[in-house]
Amino acid sequence: MTDRAVEDVAVQDILSTIRGGNEPEQGLKPRSELTARELLREVGAVLRMSEAEAAKLGDLPLDPADDQTMIINMGPQHPSTHGVLRLMLELQGETVLRCKPIIGYLHTGMEKQGENLTYMQGGTNVTRMDYLSPLNNELVFSMATEKLLGIDGDIPERAVWMRMLLSELNRMSSHLLFMATNGMDLGAVGMMIYGWREREQVLRFFQKVTGLRMNHNFIRPGGVAADLPAGWRDDVLHLLEMIPPRLEEYDTLMTGQPIWRDRLQGVGVITQAEAIALGATGPILRSTGLEWDLRRDQPYLHYDEMEFDVIVGTYGDAFDRYAIRLNEIRESIRIVHQILDRMPGGDYRIQNKKVTPPPRARIDESMEALIHHFKIFTEGFKVPEGEVYVAIESPRGEIGCYIVSDGSATPYRLHVRAPSFVNIQCLPHMMRGGLVADAVAVISSVDPVLGEVDR
Amino acid sequence: MSETAEPEVVAPAPPMLHGVPLSDSHGQRVLHPTRAAYLKLVRTLLDETYTMCADLTAVDYLTFPGRALPAGVVAERFEVVVNLLSIERRERIRLRVQVPPDDATIATLFDLYPGSEAMEREVFDMFGISFTDHPDLTRILMPEDWEGHPLRKDYDQGRIPVQFSTDFAAKERAQ
Numbered sequence: 001m002t003d004r005a006v007e008d009v010a011v012q013d014i015l016s017t018i019r020g021g022n023e024p025e026q027g028l029k030p031r032s033e034l035t036a037r038e039l040l041r042e043v044g045a046v047l048r049m050s051e052a053e054a055a056k057l058g059d060l061p062l063d064p065a066d067d068q069t070m071i072i073n074m075g076p077q078h079p080s081t082h083g084v085l086r087l088m089l090e091l092q093g094e095t096v097l098r099c100k101p102i103i104g105y106l107h108t109g110m111e112k113q114g115e116n117l118t119y120m121q122g123g124t125n126v127t128r129m130d131y132l133s134p135l136n137n138e139l140v141f142s143m144a145t146e147k148l149l150g151i152d153g154d155i156p157e158r159a160v161w162m163r164m165l166l167s168e169l170n171r172m173s174s175h176l177l178f179m180a181t182n183g184m185d186l187g188a189v190g191m192m193i194y195g196w197r198e199r200e201q202v203l204r205f206f207q208k209v210t211g212l213r214m215n216h217n218f219i220r221p222g223g224v225a226a227d228l229p230a231g232w233r234d235d236v237l238h239l240l241e242m243i244p245p246r247l248e249e250y251d252t253l254m255t256g257q258p259i260w261r262d263r264l265q266g267v268g269v270i271t272q273a274e275a276i277a278l279g280a281t282g283p284i285l286r287s288t289g290l291e292w293d294l295r296r297d298q299p300y301l302h303y304d305e306m307e308f309d310v311i312v313g314t315y316g317d318a319f320d321r322y323a324i325r326l327n328e329i330r331e332s333i334r335i336v337h338q339i340l341d342r343m344p345g346g347d348y349r350i351q352n353k354k355v356t357p358p359p360r361a362r363i364d365e366s367m368e369a370l371i372h373h374f375k376i377f378t379e380g381f382k383v384p385e386g387e388v389y390v391a392i393e394s395p396r397g398e399i400g401c402y403i404v405s406d407g408s409a410t411p412y413r414l415h416v417r418a419p420s421f422v423n424i425q426c427l428p429h430m431m432r433g434g435l436v437a438d439a440v441a442v443i444s445s446v447d448p449v450l451g452e453v454d455r
Numbered sequence: 456m457s458e459t460a461e462p463e464v465v466a467p468a469p470p471m472l473h474g475v476p477l478s479d480s481h482g483q484r485v486l487h488p489t490r491a492a493y494l495k496l497v498r499t500l501l502d503e504t505y506t507m508c509a510d511l512t513a514v515d516y517l518t519f520p521g522r523a524l525p526a527g528v529v530a531e532r533f534e535v536v537v538n539l540l541s542i543e544r545r546e547r548i549r550l551r552v553q554v555p556p557d558d559a560t561i562a563t564l565f566d567l568y569p570g571s572e573a574m575e576r577e578v579f580d581m582f583g584i585s586f587t588d589h590p591d592l593t594r595i596l597m598p599e600d601w602e603g604h605p606l607r608k609d610y611d612q613g614r615i616p617v618q619f620s621t622d623f624a625a626k627e628r629a630q
Contacts, residue, residue, distance in 0.1 A: 104596040147481050279570030297545050388481045406519040417510040
């Protein structure tokens with residue numbers, strides 16, 4: 001029998017299964033008069049073919065070119081690519097042979113724009129890069145500017161502690177959102193709602209402090225924009241009380257659950273050597289067992305006085321990265337407790353007239369204050385010539401800011417080393433040889449923010 | 456703190472590290488290799504536990520030629536800036552390599568740090584500096600058919616017509 005004939009027989013068999021029976025095509029007979037085949041059709045059995053029928057179909061002649069691979073395009077409008085990430089995947093069957101991330105769909109020239117904004121305005125620009133941890137972006141930009149100004153040791157204590165408080169709460173909100181999106185990508189849709197819900201609580205606190213939920217422009221060169229509002233301590237304590245039991249719920253919902261483990265364990269494995277070679281930082285690097293956290297290893301602000309653990313994984317897989325982020329929320333809570341105990345009073349920004357605008361009340365009574373205010377807001381403050389690279393630990397890894405100053409009020413060059421931009425290079429390595437169904441789990445575990453990938 | 460912040464390099468005999476001028480910028484160590492010495496220096500540093508290439512970028516000094524450089528370093532228009540990180544020693548070191556505009560090429564670090572691949576592509580895209588032997592030197596952020604290199608200083612912001620890759624009107628006219 002030729003291949004073609006086998007195929008025809010198989011097709012006829014299916015067609016007869018569907019059409020066969022004693023019921024007229026546009027009629028309906030009583031159930032008692034129907035053949036068994038009709039009844040099967042009624043309950044949808046046609047769709048669930050019998051083993052014999054399925055085997056027949058399985059014997060269909062194979063495509064002579066079936067060793068060919070298929071190249072499929074995923075994104076940039078795919079809901080699980082976290083924005084506008086596009087992946088080209090080369091598949092053989094369900095196995096991913098190669099993967100190439102294609103980026104740039106969100107490129108808005110923020111580094112170019114940064115050269116046209118003064119140091120005062122720069123915060124509004126950098127805060128929009130990694131829009132899930134805006135306060136860390138502002139922090140690294142402010143720290144770089146302060147280093148160029150030579151005032152990095154003179155920032156008032158209260159401002160430093162406020163920066164730490166906001167940075168840690170931002171880490172929590174970012175990781176909570178990761179819990180939500182990671183759950184959503186893997187089908188744990190309930191988790192999505194819980195993650196967003198808890199994150200929103202943190203953002204509400206940010207709104208109370210900075211006036212905005214995101215893109216705050218609150219941490220500025222010289223300190224922060226405003227003092228903490230009345231009742232801030234109770235709000236933070238409320239968060240610290242509310243979140244830990246919720247994390248326990250996440251554990252019940254996901255961590256110990258067999259389906260969750262099966263979907264994540266052993267998926268997207270990366271070795272330590274690979275992660276270092278690829279420049280991966282943050283939870284990806286830590287998932288391979290390397291204790292590297294800039295808060296501890298190159299401390300900034302007052303992190304050297306804080307007691308916290310650097311969470312590391314063992315296998316470098318997606319489950320490790322999930323577990324690291326979950327436990328980093330707990331460590332952030334520990335840090336915030338210590339910050340609350342030690343939050344000093346005093347000024348929240350440096351009283352350097354060249355950098356900080358004078359208080360509103362002073363403008364009415366002092367000519368100099370008016371002039372300083374006018375000059376800072378029209379032409380900005382001048383920063384001495386030089387270049388500096390400052391790096392801090394953002395929720396996604398090392399975020400660096402390289403500023404070159406030519407002595408004017410705008411940066412000559414503003415470059416942001418975006419952790420997601422570098423981390424995304426791990427995707428081809430993590431996906432190689434894996435299943436296409438796991439691709440989504442892998443993207444999710446890298447937790448890229450496309451706003452900072454493309455800048 | 457503020458009084459020690461100025462990047463002062465003693466002019467007559469700049470300190471050297473691996474035969475390359477070393478300067479200090481706000482307490483951060485900066486090396487100034489020539490293009491010829493670049494790859495060899497990076498290899499030496501890699502052997503010396505600088506196992507991670509944290510950042511690679513470039514600066515176009517077209518309108519700011521008079522920046523401070525240690526004696527013996529000839530200022531060129533472009534500068535490729537590489538930040539290396541030693542996890543073992545918890546140290547960073549920065550390399551600033553001068554690249555002339557008429558021959559804007561430099562060796563790739565891909566063989567030593569595979570993670571520099573995307574960053575070098577970004578520099579190529581934004582500054583037009585080519586990296587010899589880079590495996591895939593194509594535009595990464597801008598569209599493939601984009602003309603010009605946006606982060607160059609002679610590429611003005613907002614003064615160019617927006618380039619559309621699908622000009623439907625022109626296509627119709629051609630038909």
